[in-house]
Amino acid sequence: TQSTRPQRLLGAVQKNATRGDPRSVVKAIDHFCRNQEWAMNVGDEKGCILDSVVSEVNPATVLELGTYCGYSTVRIASLLPPHAKLITLEFNPDFAAIARQVIAWAGLEHKVQLVEGASGDWIPKMKEQFGVETFDLVFLDHWKDRYLPDTHLMEECGLLRKGSVLLADNVICPGTPDYLEFVRSSPRYKSQYFKSHLEYTKVEDGLEKSVFLG
Ligand SMILES: Cn1ncc2cc([C@H](O)c3cccc(CNC(=O)c4cc(-c5ccc(F)cc5)cc(O)c4O)c3)ccc21
Numbered sequence: 554t555q556s557t558r559p560q561r562l563l564g565a566v567q568k569n570a571t572r573g574d575p576r577s578v579v580k581a582i583d584h585f586c587r588n589q590e591w592a593m594n595v596g597d598e599k600g601c602i603l604d605s606v607v608s609e610v611n612p613a614t615v616l617e618l619g620t621y622c623g624y625s626t627v628r629i630a631s632l633l634p635p636h637a638k639l640i641t642l643e644f645n646p647d648f649a650a651i652a653r654q655v656i657a658w659a660g661l662e663h664k665v666q667l668v669e670g671a672s673g674d675w676i677p678k679m680k681e682q683f684g685v686e687t688f689d690l691v692f693l694d695h696w697k698d699r700y701l702p703d704t705h706l707m708e709e710c711g712l713l714r715k716g717s718v719l720l721a722d723n724v725i726c727p728g729t730p731d732y733l734e735f736v737r738s739s740p741r742y743k744s745q746y747f748k749s750h751l752e753y754t755k756v757e758d759g760l761e762k763s764v765f766l767g
């Protein structure tokens with residue numbers, strides 16, 4: 554039977570990356586996507602911006618919406634302080650199965666809780682299920698039309714505190730117009746655009762960093 558792109562991406566990691574070495578996992582995926590098959594990872598260029606925001610926030614609790622194959626999960630988790638936790642939500646079981654193996658290859662299982670399910674179902678259960686108070690950092694990279702409703706939901710569920718940082722991928726391509734309009738016009742957010750390119754291409758894209766002001 555035919556393999557899927559995520560399966561081939563995992564194969565490239567297992568072939569070319571060193572177990573327990575997150576940077577080599579990131580490098581192997583970027584090489585695969587640049588030279589073999591494009592895939593919708595945040596990529597190396599936007600990934601450097603992600604790294605700088607993670608390092609600046611130095612979060613104890615992180616929520617990632619949209620795991621896919623675990624590329625950004627590995628980038629974020631590799632920068633977290635010792636007892637920090639990253640919860641990542643993935644509704645597609647095939648993606649989740651690959652991501653678990655990519656995260657394990659990087660040796661980061663102990664820092665990551667991959668939850669299989671949809672953001673809309675799980676955000677209201679975060680506090681009771683995972684003992685989360687609030688998130689210091691949220692990385693939005695799931696369905697683009699879910700960024701805004703899920704941001705409202707996180708506010709309503711008391712998961713954001715004064716200073717919580719939302720970092721959104723793909724605000725230009727594919728684009729998240731309603732989300733961008735909201736965070737840039739709301740008095741409750743301080744928003745900043747980091748211009749970059751769509752992963753592995755010359756097409757413009759960027760990340761939007763929005764600080765919740767409470
Ligand atoms: C509700 N819920 N809760 C958890 C959860 C998790 C998922 C999945 O992880 C999932 C599946 C399919 C698509 C996405 C969103 N990502 C994208 O669509 C994307 C596209 C492109 C692009 C750009 C140019 C192109 F020409 C083609 C694709 C570049 C990018 O970086 C992307 O992130 C995410 C979905 C809903 C979920």
Ligand SMILES: [Mg+2]
Nearest residue numbers: 595694722723
């Ligand atoms: Mg993306």
